[in-house]
Amino acid sequence: MKRVLLIVALATAGCDALPPPPEAGPSPGTPLDQPMRGTTPTPTACHDISAAQAGPVAVIMQDNSYSPDCFAISSTQAIQLANDGETRHSFTIADAVDVVVEPGNRTETEPMEDLTGPGTFDFICKYHEDDGMVGVVIVR
Numbered sequence: 001m002k003r004v005l006l007i008v009a010l011a012t013a014g015c016d017a018l019p020p021p022p023e024a025g026p027s028p029g030t031p032l033d034q035p036m037r038g039t040t041p042t043p044t045a046c047h048d049i050s051a052a053q054a055g056p057v058a059v060i061m062q063d064n065s066y067s068p069d070c071f072a073i074s075s076t077q078a079i080q081l082a083n084d085g086e087t088r089h090s091f092t093i094a095d096a097v098d099v100v101v102e103p104g105n106r107t108e109t110e111p112m113e114d115l116t117g118p119g120t121f122d123f124i125c126k127y128h129e130d131d132g133m134v135g136v137v138i139v140r
């Protein structure tokens with residue numbers, strides 16, 4: 001009987017000696033340090049337009065939002081911006097794109113490979129960022 005108890009005790013000690021699982025380290029999922037505020041939309045909420053159409057991707061600007069406000073495109077695609085609002089809006093990606101569209105007008109950007117290259121980019125309306133006129137484009 002004593003021997004059985006001893007074996008159980010050793011087995012328990014052996015379990016305690018196991019190293020912690022590798023995922024137990026300090027939060028590897030911390031997002032990049034971004035000066036931008038706010039919640040990053042989940043990728044599943046983004047519209048993947050890269051396969052749906054080969055030509056320019058249409059983004060509607062309204063007062064004050066984009067539609068879609070999160071989308072994925074291929075790097076060879078351009079973005080056609082149509083301002084359906086009653087005020088001036090911009091499509092601005094820091095250090096890469098700054099297109100202003102007057103009400104009722106539309107403008108097409110260069111293909112994204114010439115502007116940003118692949119990656120995930122926040123875009124804003126420089127006039128209405130504080131009103132939440134922001135979005136995310138994933139360039140593939």
Ligand SMILES: [Cu+2]
Pocket residue numbers: 064088089090125126127128133
């Ligand atoms: Cu705006």
